[in-house]
Amino acid sequence: MSEVMLKTENLGISFGGLKAAQNVNITINKKDLYGLIGPNGAGKTTVFNLLTGVYQPTTGKFFLDGENLTGKKQESINRKGIARTFQNIRLFNNMTVISNVMVGLHNDPKYKSTPFTSMLRLPAHFAAEKKMRDRAKELLDIFGLMEERNTLACNLPYGKQRKLEIARALATNPKLLLLDEPAAGMNPNETAELMDTIRFINKEFDMTILLIEHDMKLVAGICEKLTVLNFGQVLAQGNTSEVLNDPAVITAYLGEDD
Amino acid sequence: MITLIDGLSLGSIYALIALGYTMVYGIAKMLNFAHGDVIMVGAYAIMVTLSCSLSPVVAIIVSVVLCTLLGMIIEKLAYRPLRGASPLAVLITAIGVSYFLQGLAQIIFGAESKPVGSSWKLPAIPALNKHGITTAALVTLICGIIIMVVLTLFIKCTKTGSAMLAVSEDRGAATLMGVNVNKIITITFAIGSALAAFAGMFYLLQIPNAEPMLGAMPGITAFTAAVIGGIGSIPGAMVGGILLGVVEKFCLASPLSSYTVAVKFSLLIIILLVKPTGLLGKVSREKV
Amino acid sequence: MKNNKKTTNIKFKDYVNYVLIGALLLYGLVLLLTGGLRLSTAQLLVQMGYSIILAVSLNLVVGFLGELSLGHAGFMCVGAYVGGFCAVFLKQAMPEMKLIILIISMLIGGIVAAVFGFIIGLPSLRLKGDYLAIVTLAFGEIVRNVFMNQQAFGGARGLTTGSIIYDTRRSPTLFIAVFVVVLIMIFVIQNLVKSKHGRAITAIRDNEIAAKAMGINVTFYKLFVFIIAAFFAGCAGVIYSHTTTPVLYSFFSYNKSIEILVMVVLGGMGNLTGSIIASVFIAYVNFILQNQLSGPLASLRMLVYAIILIVVVIFGNAPALKNFREKYSISAFFSRFKKKDAANRKDDEAKWHRVPTKIKMDAILSTDLNPNSDMSIHGDLGNNDGKGGDK
Numbered sequence: 001m002s003e004v005m006l007k008t009e010n011l012g013i014s015f016g017g018l019k020a021a022q023n024v025n026i027t028i029n030k031k032d033l034y035g036l037i038g039p040n041g042a043g044k045t046t047v048f049n050l051l052t053g054v055y056q057p058t059t060g061k062f063f064l065d066g067e068n069l070t071g072k073k074q075e076s077i078n079r080k081g082i083a084r085t086f087q088n089i090r091l092f093n094n095m096t097v098i099s100n101v102m103v104g105l106h107n108d109p110k111y112k113s114t115p116f117t118s119m120l121r122l123p124a125h126f127a128a129e130k131k132m133r134d135r136a137k138e139l140l141d142i143f144g145l146m147e148e149r150n151t152l153a154c155n156l157p158y159g160k161q162r163k164l165e166i167a168r169a170l171a172t173n174p175k176l177l178l179l180d181e182p183a184a185g186m187n188p189n190e191t192a193e194l195m196d197t198i199r200f201i202n203k204e205f206d207m208t209i210l211l212i213e214h215d216m217k218l219v220a221g222i223c224e225k226l227t228v229l230n231f232g233q234v235l236a237q238g239n240t241s242e243v244l245n246d247p248a249v250i251t252a253y254l255g256e257d258d
Numbered sequence: 259m260i261t262l263i264d265g266l267s268l269g270s271i272y273a274l275i276a277l278g279y280t281m282v283y284g285i286a287k288m289l290n291f292a293h294g295d296v297i298m299v300g301a302y303a304i305m306v307t308l309s310c311s312l313s314p315v316v317a318i319i320v321s322v323v324l325c326t327l328l329g330m331i332i333e334k335l336a337y338r339p340l341r342g343a344s345p346l347a348v349l350i351t352a353i354g355v356s357y358f359l360q361g362l363a364q365i366i367f368g369a370e371s372k373p374v375g376s377s378w379k380l381p382a383i384p385a386l387n388k389h390g391i392t393t394a395a396l397v398t399l400i401c402g403i404i405i406m407v408v409l410t411l412f413i414k415c416t417k418t419g420s421a422m423l424a425v426s427e428d429r430g431a432a433t434l435m436g437v438n439v440n441k442i443i444t445i446t447f448a449i450g451s452a453l454a455a456f457a458g459m460f461y462l463l464q465i466p467n468a469e470p471m472l473g474a475m476p477g478i479t480a481f482t483a484a485v486i487g488g489i490g491s492i493p494g495a496m497v498g499g500i501l502l503g504v505v506e507k508f509c510l511a512s513p514l515s516s517y518t519v520a521v522k523f524s525l526l527i528i529i530l531l532v533k534p535t536g537l538l539g540k541v542s543r544e545k546v
Numbered sequence: 547m548k549n550n551k552k553t554t555n556i557k558f559k560d561y562v563n564y565v566l567i568g569a570l571l572l573y574g575l576v577l578l579l580t581g582g583l584r585l586s587t588a589q590l591l592v593q594m595g596y597s598i599i600l601a602v603s604l605n606l607v608v609g610f611l612g613e614l615s616l617g618h619a620g621f622m623c624v625g626a627y628v629g630g631f632c633a634v635f636l637k638q639a640m641p642e643m644k645l646i647i648l649i650i651s652m653l654i655g656g657i658v659a660a661v662f663g664f665i666i667g668l669p670s671l672r673l674k675g676d677y678l679a680i681v682t683l684a685f686g687e688i689v690r691n692v693f694m695n696q697q698a699f700g701g702a703r704g705l706t707t708g709s710i711i712y713d714t715r716r717s718p719t720l721f722i723a724v725f726v727v728v729l730i731m732i733f734v735i736q737n738l739v740k741s742k743h744g745r746a747i748t749a750i751r752d753n754e755i756a757a758k759a760m761g762i763n764v765t766f767y768k769l770f771v772f773i774i775a776a777f778f779a780g781c782a783g784v785i786y787s788h789t790t791t792p793v794l795y796s797f798f799s800y801n802k803s804i805e806i807l808v809m810v811v812l813g814g815m816g817n818l819t820g821s822i823i824a825s826v827f828i829a830y831v832n833f834i835l836q837n838q839l840s841g842p843l844a845s846l847r848m849l850v851y852a853i854i855l856i857v858v859v860i861f862g863n864a865p866a867l868k869n870f871r872e873k874y875s876i877s878a879f880f881s882r883f884k885k886k887d888a889a890n891r892k893d894d895e896a897k898w899h900r901v902p903t904k905i906k907m908d909a910i911l912s913t914d915l916n917p918n919s920d921m922s923i924h925g926d927l928g929n930n931d932g933k934g935g936d937k
Contacts, residue, residue: 052759078761086759092752095745103749106742107761115770118741119734125741132742172761289676336856339864345675346614347863350811353804354855361848478683478800485680519691523684527669530681534672 269503294477488539663776
């Protein structure tokens with residue numbers, strides 16, 4: 001049951017002299033809902049950027065499902081099975097909601113159509129378009145965005161933009177989903193709603209999820225395991241309840257108590 | 259040696275224009291494509307003033323004042339409504355303004371080039387001219403250096419100067435600290451346009467004819483210079499301008515003279531490919 | 547029933563471009579067959595043809611890929627010189643086969659331009675926005691400067707193409723050929739834009755980082771767009787070389803690139819039909835101002851372009867005018883007729899509120915943290931509205 005999905009070995013990066021992340025060792029099993037927490041500037045998003053190829057690590061390696069993805073480009077990492085959302089939402093703002101999801105489906109071999117078949121409107125083009133549209137509708141239906149499918153992404157309310165971003169990431173059919181502060185800027189109701197959504201994805205899609213979050217209620221409520229980062233290094237790791245009661249973690253969050 | 263001095267003097271003209279581009283870019287985060295045409299307006303201002311048989315000193319004042327006002331008006335009418343819009347929209351508007359000024363000059367003065375008047379000339383200095391160095395080149399070089407030094411001091415030592423730096427670093431933070439961003443941007447346009455007026459004067463010393471397209475080529479070249487130096491960087495604009503001026507003059511003196519344009523622009527492409535932010539530009543990475 | 551209506555709408559949109567081009571072609575052919583085609587009108591129609599090609603292909607770069615290119619005339623220049631040279635050469639070898647010469651030279655001119663498109667696409671992988679704009683501008687100037695110095699291409703006097711010029715008044719060959727090329731181009735580009743590849747291209751425009759994170763091969767698509775656009779601009783150049791002699795480097799200046807950009811901006815970035823209409827309009831304005839108003843008024847053209855550019859961009863983009871635009875834009879005008887539709891949709895929406903989503907059906911693990919979760923999914927999320935809209 002507990003096969004390893006993601007494994008990082010001494011992953012690290014330094015910008016000039018600043019070590020934004022070093023010796024990060026995380027092991028995530030398949031179907032885990034894993035949390036990455038830490039104070040501001042602890043290097044959480046940096047770890048995401050390393051795992052998605054935005055930055056290339058200066059030290060260490062990482063493996064997805066046993067395959068070494070270190071040094072690969074962003075687009076090939078995504079094709080190998082890591083999809084992400086962004087802290088500051090990055091939708092394709094001037095495209096419709098359904099088009100956003102269809103961009104996520106772009107590389108799926110089920111919808112293959114070369115630029116030339118598309119340009120000449122060969123049958124493969126129509127087949128691919130239809131299948132993509134149907135699949136995108138399925139995904140939108142799951143996220144309750146069906147009704148807005150033809151509005152522009154930038155006109156969606158904030159909470160739905162977050163959902164759309166997750167839907168788009170899922171469309172790339174990943175093995176591992178990275179969520180970067182999915183609850184940022186949400187009110188308690190929306191956060192609760194989001195927790196359901198994340199659990200749902202985890203259960204129904206058998207999705208392995210790694211998420212960064214500041215909202216401790218959310219983390220405590222849905223994550224089974226946690227890694228705490230501080231100053232770019234792993235401070236604590238393990239089951240959620242144990243980690244959250246670790247004195248070192250409490251100190252890191254609240255400061256020394258002199 | 260003569261080529262070098264000619265190149266340096268042409269380079270300081272480019273540097274003056276490039277400073278206008280780079281300051282506006284640093285502070286308003288936009289490429290003021292119409293900047294080159296402000297030079298042209300300055301040149302026409304000199305021509306008209308001289309043709310009213312006024313002295314060159316009056317002509318200089320008229321030209322600088324007119325260009326400064328023009329810069330402020332352009333900013334107010336064309337660019338301010340677009341603050342916060344996409345950079346592409348602003349750039350296209352700037353191109354429109356450039357076209358507008360050129361078209362207007364064509365309608366008023368005609369498309370052909372007009373001599374600027376015989377009083378726009380510097381006295382000969384026999385000791386130098388004997389060696390082939392023109393007075394115009396020397397005056398341009400010296401004045402150019404003086405203006406650049408003054409500008410650097412202005413930015414380093416005055417309150418307005420540091421406010422400009424603050425706005426270029428972080429507009430939001432500067433606003434919070436009580437800097438009036440609109441005012442600073444207007445001042446930047448005013449200074450940039452005044453520099454363009456000076457560049458126009460020096461340009462007329464070398465080629466004493468005014469025409470509607472006068473600003474286009476120096477404008478584009480100086481723009482290139484600003485980009486080569488790293489747009490937004492003031493020392494970068496000076497370095498880039500002088501580099502391009504020297505390259506151009508040496509190129510014209512070599513067998514490659516008919517390829518000068520190609521050489522200049524190839525230099526730009528090569529430098530940008532090696533260093534995408536220009537020679538002295540800061541690396542700004544989009545935060546993910 | 548609502549669905550049916552929607553499909554017919556989309557269908558019309560699909561064909562409106564062909565209808566426009568067809569109308570132009572028909573107009574020319576009718577005049578030609580009735581013998582009423584004047585040389586100037588024929589020239590105008592051909593000019594409209596290659597203007598459409600230039601504008602639509604530039605729109606692919608500026609409107610869909612979102613990269614400002616100020617060197618489109620450079621590709622046209624390459625096409626005109628190379629295609630023209632090739633046609634003149636072939637004309638000596640086989641003087642009778644005019645149409646074949648036209649096709650071959652068009653392909654060669656287009657392909658050579660496409661190679662240049664590939665070369666200019668390379669910096670676009672490293673450079674963004676303003677920097678790329680200046681590089682494309684530099685490219686256009688370099689191309690011009692180099693051709694000016696090639697004695698084989700006529701040097702400073704330009705490439706003489708007298709032997710391949712068509713008399714458009716009598717022979718419909720060039721005329722039809724131009725519009726066939728236009729139709730092919732519109733077919734190809736419209737299909738591309740509406741396919742998954744078009745979506746990938748617009749995704750890169752909207753957010754390059756997110757596009758990469760979605761596995762879009764940004765390198766491929768950027769180069770692809772530049773190559774396609776350059777190919778068609780090259781074809782436009784070849785057509786130009788069959789109508790004008792000599793082909794002179796000064797025609798392809800940076801001002802020509804701006805003129806094409808004006809067409810794109812005026813027609814609306816990312817709007818192919820707009821580009822077609824705008825380029826026909828501008829070609830017509832050019833024609834009138836050039837032929838009928840000589841002298842100082844000809845320079846009025848420049849002023850007119852400038853004002854169009856500034857006014858269109860400020861009205862289309864100024865943040866302060868957002869409300870104004872939403873009230874008075876063309877789409878708002880049309881949506882007034884669709885009020886009934888909107889009412890229907892409201893109704894659907896209301897129904898939708900009552901239908902629990904799958905997520906909530908599956909909310910097995912939902913805890914006491916969200917007592918109002920039934921409301922929250924469609925509740926007022928407007929507090930943070932717009933926050934995600936900023937870049």
